[in-house]
Amino acid sequence: MTKKTVCDIELCGKRLLIRADFNVPLREDGSVASDRRIRVALPTLRHCLENGASVVVMTHLGRPGGQPVEKLGVRRVATRLRELLGETPVEVADTDWEEKANNLKTGEVLLLENLRFDPGEKSGDERFANRLRGLGEVYVNDAFATCHREHASMFAVPKRFPEGNRVIGLSVAKELAMLDDLLESPRQPMVAVLGGAKVADKIEVLKVLLGRVRKVLVGGAMAYTFMKARGFDVGASAVDEGKLGLARQILARAGDKLILPHDHVVVPHPDASSQDASSQARVTEGSIPAGWSAFDIGPRTIECYTAAIRGAGTVVWNGPLGKFEDETFRTGTEAVVRALAESNAVTVVGGGESGAAVELFGLAEKLDHVSTGGGAFLQYLENGSLPALSVIDDR
Ligand code: ADP
Numbered sequence: 001m002t003k004k005t006v007c008d009i010e011l012c013g014k015r016l017l018i019r020a021d022f023n024v025p026l027r028e029d030g031s032v033a034s035d036r037r038i039r040v041a042l043p044t045l046r047h048c049l050e051n052g053a054s055v056v057v058m059t060h061l062g063r064p065g066g067q068p069v070e071k072l073g074v075r076r077v078a079t080r081l082r083e084l085l086g087e088t089p090v091e092v093a094d095t096d097w098e099e100k101a102n103n104l105k106t107g108e109v110l111l112l113e114n115l116r117f118d119p120g121e122k123s124g125d126e127r128f129a130n131r132l133r134g135l136g137e138v139y140v141n142d143a144f145a146t147c148h149r150e151h152a153s154m155f156a157v158p159k160r161f162p163e164g165n166r167v168i169g170l171s172v173a174k175e176l177a178m179l180d181d182l183l184e185s186p187r188q189p190m191v192a193v194l195g196g197a198k199v200a201d202k203i204e205v206l207k208v209l210l211g212r213v214r215k216v217l218v219g220g221a222m223a224y225t226f227m228k229a230r231g232f233d234v235g236a237s238a239v240d241e242g243k244l245g246l247a248r249q250i251l252a253r254a255g256d257k258l259i260l261p262h263d264h265v266v267v268p269h270p271d272a273s274s275q276d277a278s279s280q281a282r283v284t285e286g287s288i289p290a291g292w293s294a295f296d297i298g299p300r301t302i303e304c305y306t307a308a309i310r311g312a313g314t315v316v317w318n319g320p321l322g323k324f325e326d327e328t329f330r331t332g333t334e335a336v337v338r339a340l341a342e343s344n345a346v347t348v349v350g351g352g353e354s355g356a357a358v359e360l361f362g363l364a365e366k367l368d369h370v371s372t373g374g375g376a377f378l379q380y381l382e383n384g385s386l387p388a389l390s391v392i393d394d395r
């Protein structure tokens with residue numbers, strides 16, 4: 001996809017309206033738990049500021065449900081952004097957006113309060129979109145992880161800008177370049193590793209992937225919907241009953257391309273976080289005993305999946321292989337991430353929790369691309385396009 005970027009237009013003296021995605025994970029006390037999404041936006045911000053622009057940045061943060069929620073205000077994000085940008089002044093505008101934007105000088109940044117404090121953001125409201133439209137001369141989309149949403153700041157706002165003034169930022173450009181390579185000319189053989197919990201979100205992309213890859217290695221909670229569809233007993237493991245029919249169809253079509261776990265780490269109840277989970281955890285092969293639940297792939301599966309990764313030219317990974325947030329069920333995900341880091345294959349990772357796992361193991365630098373997107377990443381792999389990009393100018 002060849003979209004116009006901030007490098008293709010004249011920026012000097014202009015006021016830019018940049019949609020970033022500073023939807024960072026927060027700790028209980030409201031502090032920023034990972035600043036990755038803020039760091040990802042820095043190249044675009046620096047490029048614009050160094051080329052003589054002033055910058056109004058907008059983002060959402062969490063799910064305030066269309067009203068102000070103190071904990072979800074952008075002040076902490078602004079503090080971190082200030083630290084990262086060094087000399088650059090960064091101000092926050094609560095509600096006085098127009099006044100502060102009009103007073104903005106070249107080289108300065110204004111961060112608008114959480115867009116989702118207004119119900120108009122999610123509903124794509126006209127009044128809200130018109131208000132945002134008035135805040136800049138050029139619209140920049142640098143929020144890849146939100147590009148599958150037709151929210152006001154992603155869709156209705158850029159639509160209101162004249163042609164030639166709707167571009168993407170450098171982080172979106174990088175995401176698209178990586179994903180386009182993956183779709184158009186991947187180094188062969190290509191292997192996909194698919195895990196996580198959201199069967200309903202992932203089953204469509206799985207269908208598409210099967211047409212493109214040598215193997216799909218399935219793990220995580222989604223494996224148990226497929227195990228059940230294939231006729232195994234899965235005990236009390238999580239199953240998306242509504243998708244069993246589709247899972248059966250996919251299994252029939254996929255043949256031996258789709259690999260399910262041979263063995264599993266199980267506990268005798270459905271609660272992975274229970275205190276005695278680590279002392280009760282066992283490895284079982286094949287079916288899972290009644291009342292037991294699987295929360296990780298077992299050692300034989302790890303061996304088989306990491307071998308497939310070692311032999312691949314390209315690996316796409318989305319979705320943890322187990323409930324990695326609990327140490328007892330982290331082994332499978334950690335082994336896969338380490339295999340990705342050590343492999344010579346082109347390695348591309350997408351998904352919120354998958355990205356968090358890569359960070360947890362400190363291996364982000366060893367992978368070729370860790371997408372900021374979850375839903376957007378999967379939807380782009382599925383369709384080769386995203387709604388919010390359709391309103392950006394082509395190059
Ligand atoms: P991503 O955000 O990377 O796309 P998902 O949102 O689909 O991934 O799923 C991530 C979640 O799946 C993790 O929080 C993890 O705890 C959970 N998970 C993985 N395997 C299992 C399992 N076997 N049983 C229950 N939950 C699991």
Ligand code: MG
Binds near residue numbers: 374
């Ligand atoms: Mg997720």
